[in-house]
Amino acid sequence: MIIRVFPVFLILPIISQCSKILVLFPYASKSHTILGEALVKSLANSGHNVTFITPYKTNLQTKNGTYRLIYLDNVIEYHEKQQMNLFDFGNTPPVITLFVMNGLGNEVTDLTFAHPNVQKLLNDKHEKFDAVIVEQFVNDAMKYFAYHFNAPLVSFSTVGANAWVNPLVGNPAPPSFVPDVFLSYSSRMSFVERLKNTLFSVISELNRHLIFFPAQNRILHKYYPDAPDLKDLLYNNSLFLLNSHVSTHSPVPLLPNMIDIGGFHVKPAKTLPKDLKDFIEGAKHGVIYFSMGSNIRSKDFPEKMRTNLLNVLKSLKQRVIWKFEDENLPGKPDNVLISKWLPQNDILGQQNVKLFITHGGLLSTTETIYHGVPVLTIPIFGDQKMNAAQMVLHGFAQSISFEVLNYENKIRNALNEVLTNPKYAGIAKQRSKIMHDQPFKPMDSAIFWIEYVIRHKGASHLRIAGLDLAWYQYLSLDVYVFVSSVSILVALILVKLCKMICCKKTKSKTDKVKKNK
Ligand SMILES: *[C@@H]1O[C@H](CO)[C@@H](O)[C@H](O)[C@H]1NC(C)=O
């Protein structure tokens, strides 16, 4: 009997219904798309019928289920026209970054809604979806897709839980220990850092409510005049998938419908092409991998900095693989191999790779932790400075600012510190163990929770009551004001009473004195 029951029990969780899922990753950014593609591929492989809206003409090889591409042609061209040297963006004050992000988000939102392929999808009366997954990245009007198809909304945050995410689900994020992604702090902040973090979080919230959301609402109503007001769509997320994990970030409060899936896109390293394999295996003293990610180009380093970097790399006994976007690099030393494109994950997975020089983007940070490789970061913009601060706090990284590249000896010192002090490699290995020690693989967790909200028709039971409160009620400000008012009132009354009693006493005393005269 038991033997009969057991197999059924085992099979049950595996039989999942084929659902129709719409996935929207509208940004023409390689790193965002890597995450979107990994998710789509895995959903299709789990047997679902997935429709993927993206500006990249990808052809995902899926083993199972079906996959349909809604291609946003011309979005990439549009962005490439505006390509700038991202090093110039590095010193933008964080408050200005907020406005730059508003502009970027509004453009991408408008382009997406206006796109004929998207219009065709939205206007097709026969289209139905069981869930809509939208990348959450300054594009809140796109939550309309879920409303339009009357399907649960799953938001995916490329940068983990942050100020764009937390208020939408009512997640507490005290600025005393949750740093904003645009600042350069870790979770352990000094008084001045906490002060700046708190003020910035207020400015950032005001920007969203007074400037950004109204603009998004206007774009939405330009295309769909009958759509509900954006504020009715904003807070209707069934699930938030977060590209973060306690191995990459410091622990923060997370509600039950916020699921950490950081590391979900990383796979064990595959065999390398022969030239790279030989280069790495032939390195007696190990290899350093150097990449500034997919958006920042190493070839844009100012001449002086590039020369400094080359001088330092030349003097090392290690070999160096550098993602460099030009055919030739004048003065390239023999121990340096350059290439426009490199299989980063497969390189980081090699035993002989001893150090990663990185801009500290979240994908690179996650991949280096996955493989346990210590780091020297040169953070430039966005969340990179925060990621760098976090890696330094955890103890497996040194971080140097962009300006430090003007000083050869400072680059050399930082590099040598990570290469020669075994502490860095040891902690990197520990971090890697933390990432791998989980009850489910992060991708399985993502699929489980997406299917969960489909099964539970939006899983409204996970929605916290705090979302239905006004902001001052959520923060208990009304209670504090009430309690302080009553306390002050009581204090005033007491003071008054005291005065009255004292006055009476002195009065009767003086009266007595007068009488005695
Ligand atoms: C393919 O999808 C079905 C559900 O439709 C599932 O039962 C099966 O395990 C999937 N196969 C693979 C190889 O993932």
Ligand SMILES: *[C@@H]1O[C@H](CO)[C@@H](O)[C@H](O)[C@H]1NC(C)=O
């Ligand atoms: C998947 O969905 C698309 C779009 O609705 C539909 O045309 C197609 O027939 C579906 N495929 C399967 C196998 O259900």
Ligand SMILES: *[C@@H]1O[C@H](CO)[C@@H](O)[C@H](O)[C@H]1NC(C)=O
């Ligand atoms: C909010 O989500 C639920 C569950 O998916 C759905 O039934 C409801 O219509 C949505 N409301 C709005 C305003 O989008």
